[in-house]
Every structure is written in C-alpha cells, then in structure tokens.
Amino acid sequence: MAKNDLLGGSLWDNYSAKVADRMDNPVYQGEITEAEAEAMNAKLIVADWGAESCGDAVRLYWAVDKDNDKIVKASFKSFGCGTAIASSDMMVELCLGKTVDEAIQITNLDVEKALRDNPDTPAVPPQKMHCSVMAYDVIKQAAAIFKGVEKGILDDDEMVCECARVTLKTIQEVIRINDLTSVEQITDYTKAGAFCKSCIKPGGHEKKKFYLEDILKETRAQMEIEAAQKREVPFAERSTFQKMRMIENFFEAEIKPLLHKDGGDVEILDIKENGADTVVSISYKGACMGCSSALTGTLSFIEQGLKDKVDASISVSVE
Amino acid sequence: MERIYLDSNATTVVDPLVKQAMDPFFCQMYGNPNSLHRFGTETHPAMSIALDRIYDSLGAADEDDIIINGCATEGNNTIFKSVFMDSLAKGKPCHIITSQIEHPSVLHTCQYLEKEQGVQVTYLPVNSDGIVTLDALKEALVPGKTSLVSVMWANNETGLINPVKELAEYTKSQGVLFHTDAVQAVGKIPVSLKEVPADFLTFSAHKFHGPKGVGGLYIRQGASITPLLHGGEQMGKLRAGTVNVPYMVGMGLAIELAVQHTEFYDTEVRRLRDKLEDAILALPDTMIIGDRKFRTPNTILASFKGIEGEAFLWDLNQKGIAASTGSACSSEELEADATFQAMDMDNNLSHTGVRFSLSRFTTEEEIDGAIDTIQKTVHRLRAISSTY
Numbered sequence: 001m002a003k004n005d006l007l008g009g010s011l012w013d014n015y016s017a018k019v020a021d022r023m024d025n026p027v028y029q030g031e032i033t034e035a036e037a038e039a040m041n042a043k044l045i046v047a048d049w050g051a052e053s054c055g056d057a058v059r060l061y062w063a064v065d066k067d068n069d070k071i072v073k074a075s076f077k078s079f080g081c082g083t084a085i086a087s088s089d090m091m092v093e094l095c096l097g098k099t100v101d102e103a104i105q106i107t108n109l110d111v112e113k114a115l116r117d118n119p120d121t122p123a124v125p126p127q128k129m130h131c132s133v134m135a136y137d138v139i140k141q142a143a144a145i146f147k148g149v150e151k152g153i154l155d156d157d158e159m160v161c162e163c164a165r166v167t168l169k170t171i172q173e174v175i176r177i178n179d180l181t182s183v184e185q186i187t188d189y190t191k192a193g194a195f196c197k198s199c200i201k202p203g204g205h206e207k208k209k210f211y212l213e214d215i216l217k218e219t220r221a222q223m224e225i226e227a228a229q230k231r232e233v234p235f236a237e238r239s240t241f242q243k244m245r246m247i248e249n250f251f252e253a254e255i256k257p258l259l260h261k262d263g264g265d266v267e268i269l270d271i272k273e274n275g276a277d278t279v280v281s282i283s284y285k286g287a288c289m290g291c292s293s294a295l296t297g298t299l300s301f302i303e304q305g306l307k308d309k310v311d312a313s314i315s316v317s318v319e
Numbered sequence: 320m321e322r323i324y325l326d327s328n329a330t331t332v333v334d335p336l337v338k339q340a341m342d343p344f345f346c347q348m349y350g351n352p353n354s355l356h357r358f359g360t361e362t363h364p365a366m367s368i369a370l371d372r373i374y375d376s377l378g379a380a381d382e383d384d385i386i387i388n389g390c391a392t393e394g395n396n397t398i399f400k401s402v403f404m405d406s407l408a409k410g411k412p413c414h415i416i417t418s419q420i421e422h423p424s425v426l427h428t429c430q431y432l433e434k435e436q437g438v439q440v441t442y443l444p445v446n447s448d449g450i451v452t453l454d455a456l457k458e459a460l461v462p463g464k465t466s467l468v469s470v471m472w473a474n475n476e477t478g479l480i481n482p483v484k485e486l487a488e489y490t491k492s493q494g495v496l497f498h499t500d501a502v503q504a505v506g507k508i509p510v511s512l513k514e515v516p517a518d519f520l521t522f523s524a525h526k527f528h529g530p531k532g533v534g535g536l537y538i539r540q541g542a543s544i545t546p547l548l549h550g551g552e553q554m555g556k557l558r559a560g561t562v563n564v565p566y567m568v569g570m571g572l573a574i575e576l577a578v579q580h581t582e583f584y585d586t587e588v589r590r591l592r593d594k595l596e597d598a599i600l601a602l603p604d605t606m607i608i609g610d611r612k613f614r615t616p617n618t619i620l621a622s623f624k625g626i627e628g629e630a631f632l633w634d635l636n637q638k639g640i641a642a643s644t645g646s647a648c649s650s651e652e653l654e655a656d657a658t659f660q661a662m663d664m665d666n667n668l669s670h671t672g673v674r675f676s677l678s679r680f681t682t683e684e685e686i687d688g689a690i691d692t693i694q695k696t697v698h699r700l701r702a703i704s705s706t707y
Contacts, residue, residue, distance in 0.1 A: 012633070028506035029703050050704045055627065055670040059705035081629035085703060114661060 014125040016117040022086035030075045032061040040067050047142035050134050056080045058088050060138045069099040082130040083124050090114050091135035104143045108132035129163035129195030160210045175219045183212045193220030235311035244271050250310050264288030278314045322639040323685045328475050329674035333604040334528040340572045344565035362564050369571025376574040378511035382540040386558045387567045391502045392424035394521030394536035397521040399428045400468045401544040416459050418451045449479045451607045455563025462493045473505035478618025479609045487517045501555055507579030507615045531575030533566035548659045548683050580679050589616035591686045592677050598690040603676040617677040626700045631673045643674045
C-alpha cells in the first residue's frame with residue numbers, strides 16, 4: 001500500500017481515449033451472414049468464447065478467403081463491460097487482412113497496445129487487463145474451427161497468467177534461477193499476477209488451474225528436497241527407493257529429452273544393488289533401437305552422466 | 320450537460336438547510352466542546368439539540384446511548400469486536416449469527432473474526448423473496464451459546480426490508496443480543512426503537528442528506544460495549560476522539576428533516592420509483608429483483624438481459640446519469656453480487672444488475688430523462704450483445 005493505493009475507484013478515468021471511443025462507437029460490431037461470405041468467395045467462421053454467467057462473452061465472425069486463407073471481413077458481438085467491447089473491436093481490426101496463421105499470433109497484449117493513446121501509457125488499468133484476454137481466446141477458437149482442430153492444440157501450454165501471458169514453466173524457472181520467495185517477487189520478475197490478480201490465489205475474478213501461491217510453495221518445496229539431497233546423505237546411505245527416484249529423475253531430466261529429439265527413447269527396466277555398486281538395466285526404444293551409437297557413444301554418455309550427477313558407483317547395462 | 324443522480328443508496332446530496340446549519344461551527348464556533356472556556360461551551364446548545372433530534376427520530380429513550388462516531392462501518396466494527404472481546408474476557412466461545420446479504424462492513428468484519436480470531440459465524444440465507452426469515456434464525460440460534468444476532472434492516476442492493484421486529488423479538492426472548500445495520504432504512508422508512516427491541520443499531524448521516532464522515536451507534540440501556548477507540552472522555556468514554564461538532568449538528572438536522580419527509584418519501588418518492596420501475600419492466604426481457612411491496616420506496620435493482628452491468632453504467636454515465644452495480648466488472652474486487660448469489664437466482668443475472676436509487680430531491684423531469692436514456696442504452700447495447 002502507498003499513496004496511490006489509498007483512494008482507488010477511478011477505474012474509467014484510466015481508460016485511454018481510444019478505449020472510450022471504441023466503447024461508444026464500435027466500428028466492427030455486427031454479424032456476417034453465410035451469403036455475404038459466399039459472395040466474397042470466403043468461408044464463414046463463427047466462434048464463441050466466454051459465457052454470460054462469467055460476466056464476459058464474445059462472438060467473432062471471420063470471412064476467410066477460400067484461396068489464400070486471408071481474413072477479408074471480420075466483426076464481433078460482445079456481452080461485456082466497456083473494455084471488453086473496445087478490446088473486441090480492436091481485436092477484429094487487427095485480424096483484418098491477415099491470414100489465419102498470422103491472426104493466431106495476435107495476443108491480448110497486442111490488442112491492449114493498439115488501444116494506447118501513447119506508447120508508454122497502458123490503455124486500461126491493471127484490473128481491466130483480463131477483458132482483453134477474451135479477445136485473444138476467441139481468435140484461437142476461430143482458428144481452431146477453421147482448421148478443424150481442438151482449441152487446446154493451439155493454446156500455449158499451461159498458461160498461468162493470461163493477462164501477462166506467463167506460462168507455468170517460466171514461473172518455475174524464475175523462482176529457481178532467482179531464488180524467489182514471494183509472490184510479489186514473481187510479479188516483479190514476470191508481470192504474472194500484476195493485472196486482474198486472479199492467478200495469485202483462489203477467490204479472484206476467475207477460477208484458475210494454477211495459482212502463483214501454490215506454484216511458489218511447490219517449487220520451493222521441490223528446491224528444498226533437491227538441496228537436501230545434494231548436501232546431506234551420500235548416495236550409498238540412501239534407501240533403495242530414494243536411489244531409484246534419483247536415477248529416474250536423472251533420466252527424465254537429462255537423457256530422455258535428448259533422445260526424444262532424435263525420435264528415440266529409453267526405458268529403465270530394473271535397478272539392482274550389487275554390494276556397493278548399483279546397476280541400471282535399460283532398454284532402448286524408437287530410433288535408438290538399432291542405432292549404431294546406442295551401445296557405444298550414447299551408452300557411455302548415459303553412464304558418465306549418472307556417475308557425475310548421481311553417484312560414481314552406478315553402471316549401466318543394456319538388455 | 321444536465322446530470323441526473325440515481326445512486327442515493329451510495330450517498331446523497333447534502334440538504335442545503337443542513338449545510339447552512341453546519342456552517343457556523345467551522346469559522347465562528349470552532350471551540351473544542353471539552354474545553355472549559357466559552358469557545359468550547361458555546362457549541363453545547365447546538366450539540367444538545369442535535370442529540371435530541373437524533374434520539375427523537377429513532378424513538379430512543381433517554382436511558383439509552385447513541386454514540387456519535389465516524390460512520391456506520393465504525394459502528395458495525397465496534398459492535399462485533401466488542402462482542403468478541405467480551406467473550407474473550409469471559410473465556411467462553413463466541414458465536415455470531417448474521418446474514419449472507421450484509422454490507423461489507425459487517426461481512427468482512429465477521430470473516431476477519433472467523434478466520435483470524437476463531438469466532439464461529441453463521442450466515443443466514445435469504446428466502447426466494449430475498450428476505451431473512453425467522454425460521455432460518457430459529458434454526459441457527461443456540462440459547463446460551465449464541466452471543467449476537469445481526470441482520471440488516473434494509474438491503475443496500477435490492478432495498479428489500481427484513482422483518483427486524485420479529486427477528487429482534489425472538490432473539491431477545493432467547494436472551495441473546497440483537498444488532499441491526501439500519502443504514503439503508505433510516506430516512507427511508509419508519510425506524511422506531513420503541514417498536515423494535517434491538518440492543519444495537521447503526522446508521523450513517525450521508526445516506527439521508529447529511530454530511531459524509533459522521534454516523535451513530537445506538538446502545539439500549541442494559542447492553543454494554545467495549546469501545547473501539549480508547550482515549551479521551553468523549554461520548555461517555557464509549558468513543559474517544561474530539562466530537563466533530565459541525566457534522567454532528569448536520570446529522571441532527573438531517574435526520575429530523577428525513578423523518579419529517581417519511582410521508583413524502585412513502586408517496587412521492589415511491590410514485591417516481593414506481594414510474595421508473597414500470598418503464599423498465601415495459602422493456603422486453605427485463606426484471607426487477609424483489610417484490611416492490613417488500614422494498615424501500617426508493618430502490619430498484621433491475622436486470623437487463625444480454626447487457627453487462629458495467630457497460631450499462633458506462634452508457635448512462637456518458638449521458639450524465641449516475642447509477643450503480645454490485646456485479647463483477649464494476650469493482651476492483653471483481654466479486655459476484657452477493658445478493659444475487661444469496662437469492663439463489665440465475666447465475667447469469669449477477670452480471671446484468673443495475674441499481675437505481677432515488678431520493679426526496681429526485682424530480683419527475685429527472686425520471687423522465689432517465690427513462691429515455693435507459694431505453695436508448697438497452698437498444699444500443701443489445702445490438703452489440705452476443706448473448707441477446
């Protein structure tokens with residue numbers, strides 16, 4: 001809290017003139033009919049996103065040229081507040097003239113930037129950023145209908161903060177790399193949680209799959225386990241279960257992603273303790289099967305990695 | 320641009336007569352009433368008259384206390400925290416009963432006591448009319464265990480009036496303290512502490528054409544409180560802090576004028592409210608929350624299908640009309656309207672609510688102007704709507 005937080009309330013005064021004008025006089029409000037699209041040699045796409053019960057709903061109409069996938073005409077209808085209507089109107093304008101693949105690249109941040117009166121002043125106050133997210137989602141929905149796929153395929157994976165477009169992976173990384181201990185720090189580093197604040201903890205404007213509070217707690221817990229593993233108990237003194245877990249983690253994090261790149265894979269068949277030694281039995285899969293380096297270069301890469309990063313007592317045998 | 324103010328449940332214009340009555344206490348009679356010299360003592364007659372007016376207006380007995388404080392939020396906090404402190408001192412658990420539709424100054428105080436202090440709080444639901452019932456209270460109240468029952472007299476969003484007389488009578492019969500937040504009732508409908516045996520009642524001057532920043536807390540003889548503010552000996556040591564003389568004087572006149580206008584409110588304000596309400600209902604796919612016979616005469620909570628509440632307010636504001644909404648998009652908190660939720664209404668409605676609240680200063684021309692603008696707004700926004 002500080003001086004600027006004490007009065008609050010002047011929500012509408014923080015809208016850009018463009019937002020106010022687009023609310024008062026939306027340019028692209030309306031429908032496109034099948035006949036209109038057909039007359040333009042275009043395919044009509046009608047996409048809905050949101051619901052009245054959530055407080056925001058938008059419908060996007062695209063006429064997509066049958067020959068070159070260009071959006072030749074577009075319009076919208078919206079159930080939402082002023083910023084939702086203004087964002088939808090600007091989103092439609094940004095779609096026009098683009099191909100469907102180009103339009104998918106438009107994000108809510110582009111829409112918000114286009115609504116600014118000058119480049120350095122946000123078009124809407126932070127708590128209104130989520131209204132432009134609808135505009136982003138409905139484009140994805142329209143593109144999914146056009147391509148005949150599920151919208152999920154086009155979504156970025158595990159988006160935690162939709163206002164600032166920050167993924168789960170990014171948040172986990174900044175926590176680890178910068179040793180962050182508070183949600184405020186995550187917001188400072190990534191802008192996640194700076195806008196509508198729904199992703200900070202349950203109880204905000206929207207229900208989310210992930211919350212910054214939980215991600216922070218879980219990542220910190222994981223970091224502590226890892227740190228404890230590093231500093232305390234030597235490998236030889238660990239339980240069989242812990243040894244297995246450490247070896248599995250190493251394969252998941254370091255080996256499999258590399259093999260996947262070349263279409264290969266590896267499976268751990270068994271982990272045996274033989275006195276002070278640990279023997280890991282593996283079998284190759286996919287492109288690794290029959291690969292000439294599987295029993296030479298790749299094998300020694302795996303074994304050396306295990307010796308360096310887990311424990312020197314480990315050897316690998318291929319079944 | 321002519322402006323039309325239809326947000327009188329949020330706050331009201333100060334009656335010019337009230338402002339006039341307050342004026343001498345800023346630059347002429349500015350003494351501290353606790354001082355011994357004449358600067359201080361010359362404020363006493365006006366304060367005494369103000370107190371008489373407040374007592375008379377509410378039907379309070381001379382043996383009762385009415386503490387002049389900063390606002391109804393302060394009064395509500397004082398009661399709940401006092402009841403909590405009292406049970407702490409006695410070493411017994413604290414159980415408070417309130418309703419789901421209370422103002423944030425009650426709900427958030429209860430939630431604080433519940434989550435941070437371990438107080439047990441029961442939130443009474445409302446019936447399909449949006450009203451707290453005696454049956455719900457009977458089910459929740461446990462004699463010997465329940466410390467306080469607090470139910471608002473009238474709801475700020477809907478104007479729906481709760482049966483406080485029977486709720487208070489039952490609560491008292493069970494030996495439990497009863498409080499009512501009467502902010503939306505005082506000045507709108509008759510409020511008599513002779514009729515309603517409440518132990519505590521809170522009110523605020525700016526809801527009845529008095530100034531902001533002054534309110535009152537009624538405490539019936541026999542009930543006692545632990546002060547929220549300790550310090551000087553003002554207000555019989557129940558609320559320390561130099562008394563805001565001009566505001567107290569203003570509140571005194573404001574409440575007297577409001578009570579004098581009760582009949583006018585019940586006829587003329589009601590007539591204009593009903594005119595506006597009928598005009599809204601004449602539009603297709605609109606509804607009003609709560610039967611008008613159960614509501615304060617000045618309030619309409621309307622739902623316009625297919626139109627988001629804040630968008631509606633935006634259009635009204637562009638035409639110089641002030642109304643309000645409790646729905647999701649309007650506030651920084653972005654929480655759905657508790658009244659709609661508690662009334663168990665169609666979830667879609669919680670984002671389409673717009674509240675119009677009149678006062679005794681609202682004119683027929685203003686209502687006609689508002690009706691015209693509302694019709695145009697409904698037409699424009701439904702043309703944009705994806706859900707209509």
